[in-house]
Amino acid sequence: MKILTGNSNKKLSEKISKQLKTKLVNNNIKKFSDSEVYVEINENIRGNSIFIIQSISSPANDNLMELLLCIDALKRSSAKNITAVIPYFGYARQDRKVVPRTSISAKLVSNLITKAGADRVVTVDLHAGQIQGFFDIPVDNLFATPIFARHIKKRIKNKNLICVAPDVGGVERTRALARKLDIGLSIIDKRRPAPGKSQVMNVVGNVSGKTCIIVDDIIDSGGTIVNAADALIKRGAKEVHVYITHGVLSGEAVKKIKKSKIKKLVITDTINNSDKLKNSINIEVLSISNLLAEAIKRISNSTSVSDLFK
Numbered sequence: 538m539k540i541l542t543g544n545s546n547k548k549l550s551e552k553i554s555k556q557l558k559t560k561l562v563n564n565n566i567k568k569f570s571d572s573e574v575y576v577e578i579n580e581n582i583r584g585n586s587i588f589i590i591q592s593i594s595s596p597a598n599d600n601l602m603e604l605l606l607c608i609d610a611l612k613r614s615s616a617k618n619i620t621a622v623i624p625y626f627g628y629a630r631q632d633r634k635v636v637p638r639t640s641i642s643a644k645l646v647s648n649l650i651t652k653a654g655a656d657r658v659v660t661v662d663l664h665a666g667q668i669q670g671f672f673d674i675p676v677d678n679l680f681a682t683p684i685f686a687r688h689i690k691k692r693i694k695n696k697n698l699i700c701v702a703p704d705v706g707g708v709e710r711t712r713a714l715a716r717k718l719d720i721g722l723s724i725i726d727k728r729r730p731a732p733g734k735s736q737v738m739n740v741v742g743n744v745s746g747k748t749c750i751i752v753d754d755i756i757d758s759g760g761t762i763v764n765a766a767d768a769l770i771k772r773g774a775k776e777v778h779v780y781i782t783h784g785v786l787s788g789e790a791v792k793k794i795k796k797s798k799i800k801k802l803v804i805t806d807t808i809n810n811s812d813k814l815k816n817s818i819n820i821e822v823l824s825i826s827n828l829l830a831e832a833i834k835r836i837s838n839s840t841s842v843s844d845l846f847k
């Protein structure tokens with residue numbers, strides 16, 4: 538078994554390879570002057586099971602192309618099998634036609650990954666679980682919930698807790714965490730009046746006097762979470778803590794979080810945000826590397842991955 542990394546999150550790949558006590562495959566990914574991506578593998582991988590680690594994070598198109606070309610290079614180098622480990626699966630939010638005459642990027646990206654030659658996909662907190670069905674190869678969708686639950690138990694001492702789903706789409710994920718913590722659930726009725734804009738219509742459940750734990754898969758512009766925190770505080774919540782798997786953090790998101798009513802935002806390192814978070818005071822990053830390393834080990838040894846979440 539060997540591990541190869543793309544350029545999207547080398548820090549995470551290095552942590553994973555260290556945990557698995559293996560060296561990253563020697564490769565070279567660069568760009569030609571016209572911006573085309575070039576991939577070269579500098580060691581023999583014939584007959585090896587290869588795990589390529591690459592998030593489809595910003596710059597999403599470059600990182601996606603790197604992933605596809607790495608898979609292609611591995612296939613042409615006679616790898617025995619190729620697992621695409623995609624900690625952050627970008628393009629997943631366009632998973633259906635919300636208005637007529639639009640594309641479904643999640644399906645197209647799934648087709649591209651399969652067509653390039655991947656035999657299996659490992660990812661974390663897919664935006665919608667049913668995207669697994671867009672693939673005709675096995676997909677292991679891992680969850681950050683156990684990592685968040687451990688952190689909450691250790692760090693938040695207040696016992697009057699409630700888990701809050703920031704929109705209806707996040708209820709299943711939020712319920713999973715609420716069940717682990719043995720606490721109640723509240724749901725925010727969110728509307729999107731325009732792409733990138735969000736509005737809280739209502740909060741279902743009583744949050745008054747409670748410490749709220751908002752859970753989501755993605756924080757992008759930060760609009761959803763900042764508005765949710767405002768609405769909860771307005772309805773009498775004592776504190777708002779936020780746990781989100783993928784810190785997309787585009788535009789002014791970090792500034793918005795800093796100025797918001799959020800006590801603490803906890804994200805994972807599925808996306809490398811080292812530069813963006815240099816001066817942030819209320820954002821903490823938990824590493825997902827142990828979970829991914831363990832999943833890779835189990836896939837390699839043909840043992841159960843789902844047992845990780847029992």
Ligand code: R5P
Binds near residue numbers: 733754762
């Ligand atoms: C939407 O369904 C997702 O789960 C997130 O809530 C959304 O992508 C967050 O976006 P933003 O931070 O831009 O509001």
